[in-house]
Amino acid sequence: MKKWITFDLDETLMQNPFGKWVFPEVENLVSSFHIKDGILKKIRNEHKRRMDQQKLRDAYDWDNIIKQVLREEGIQLEINIESLVRKHSIPPKVYLLEENLLNTLDRVKQKGFSLGVVTNGFYKYQFPVMESIGLADVMDMIVTPCQTDCAKPDISMVKRLPGEGEIVAHVGDRLDHDVSFANELGIQSILIDREMPEEMRKLAPVNRAQQTEYVEKLFKKGIYRDLQFEKKYIPNIIIHSIYELLEKEMS
Ligand SMILES: [Mg+2]
Numbered sequence: 001m002k003k004w005i006t007f008d009l010d011e012t013l014m015q016n017p018f019g020k021w022v023f024p025e026v027e028n029l030v031s032s033f034h035i036k037d038g039i040l041k042k043i044r045n046e047h048k049r050r051m052d053q054q055k056l057r058d059a060y061d062w063d064n065i066i067k068q069v070l071r072e073e074g075i076q077l078e079i080n081i082e083s084l085v086r087k088h089s090i091p092p093k094v095y096l097l098e099e100n101l102l103n104t105l106d107r108v109k110q111k112g113f114s115l116g117v118v119t120n121g122f123y124k125y126q127f128p129v130m131e132s133i134g135l136a137d138v139m140d141m142i143v144t145p146c147q148t149d150c151a152k153p154d155i156s157m158v159k160r161l162p163g164e165g166e167i168v169a170h171v172g173d174r175l176d177h178d179v180s181f182a183n184e185l186g187i188q189s190i191l192i193d194r195e196m197p198e199e200m201r202k203l204a205p206v207n208r209a210q211q212t213e214y215v216e217k218l219f220k221k222g223i224y225r226d227l228q229f230e231k232k233y234i235p236n237i238i239i240h241s242i243y244e245l246l247e248k249e250m251s
Contacts, residue, residue, distance in 0.1 A: 002165025005108065005245075006116040006143070006158070008172030009126055009135075012192055013242070015095050016121070016129050017088035018062075025084055026066065033075050042069045056151035060120050082124045089128040096133050097194070104243050105138045111246075114165065116141040118158060120151040120177065153181040171242070175233040176224060183232050191235035192242070193218065201240055205247065208238040 010016055023040055030039050043065055050059035058064065062081040070077055088094070096102070105115060115138060119126055123144040130136040143158060145151045153176065158167060169188035172178020182189030191209075200208050209215060219229050227233065239245065 002114050003112065004116050004141075004161070004165055004167040005113045006118045006167055006170045007139075008152075008170075008174070008178050009117055009119040009121060009130070011097075011173040011194075012171060012178075013097060013101065014129060014133060014135060015097060016125070017085060017093050018125075021088035021093050022081065022084045025088075026079055026081075029079055030070075030075060030077065033073065033077075035073055035075075039069065039073075042073070056120065056154070057145040057149060060122055060145060060151065062122075062125065085125045086128045089132045091133060094129045094133055096135070098242055101242060102134050102138055104246065108245050109138070113168075114140045116143065116167070118143045118152060118170065118181075120145060122146055152177040153184065155181060155184050157181070158185070171239075171245070174223070175218065175235070176227055179235045180232045182236075183234075188237060189235045190237045190239060190245075191218070192239050194240055196238070196240040200238075205237045205239050205244055209235050 007013055023043070026043075027039055035042065043062075046065045046069060047059050050056075050065075066079050066081060070079065098104070109115060117126075117130075117135075117139050119142070121144065123142065123146045126144060127136065127142070130139070130142075136142075141161070145157075148157050148159075150156045152172075161167070167185065167187050169190055170178060170182035170185070171190040171192060172181075173192050173194075175191065179189045179191055196208075197214070200211065200214055203211070215234060216229060219227055219233070
């Protein structure tokens with residue numbers, strides 16, 4: 001039976017073009033209109049509002065969000081985020097977060113795993129990036145909210161795997177989306193912390209999650225706002241690089 005390892009994309013494997021290229025261009029396109037606090041603030045607020053309402057899928061529908069914001073501001077302008085993403089999905093604007101990442105992923109495959117992506121980003125925004133940096137070729141499946149109509153941490157994301165097999169581990173950078181998703185599925189939850197302190201790096205990946213002080217610090221990151229320290233958010237394994245998936249203590 002196929003054994004799958006699934007991966008998150010943003011902040012885990014790749015840098016998307018939104019923050020540095022797509023959103024600044026949106027800002028430019030509306031620069032002749034007066035929008036109180038600026039369009040990016042409006043976009044962020046609408047994203048957050050949808051997140052707070054647990055509309056996780058809609059929160060990542062950037063074309064829909066921008067359409068709504070422009071309508072609310074009375075601006076008659078068409079902005080197509082999908083085509084802006086395509087335009088800016090060219091290295092070095094987009095890149096892999098690790099040197100030799102494709103090679104590392106290939107070696108994980110050689111150990112007998114199939115590799116998949118489980119992302120909350122829409123297919124039309126993620127695939128052009130994956131394609132331009134070579135990730136599309138190493139991934140055997142891509143799961144996005146477009147096919148599933150839900151988003152992580154909802155485990156319905158992987159209710160129907162294309163093809164046979166089972167997921168044995170999920171790797172991601174967020175405690176609330178990735179780790180809790182994996183824990184609820186009852187598979188290995190692997191957190192990637194690229195800013196891991198030196199003294200933690202010396203420990204084996206399986207022992208890092210027992211370092212209470214370190215794990216508590218991870219909860220204090222700004223992105224989590226009021227996330228409570230709960231068992232479902234605690235990863236089984238913490239790595240600082242995808243390369244660590246190849247190490248002996250991992251398997
Ligand atoms: Mg991520």
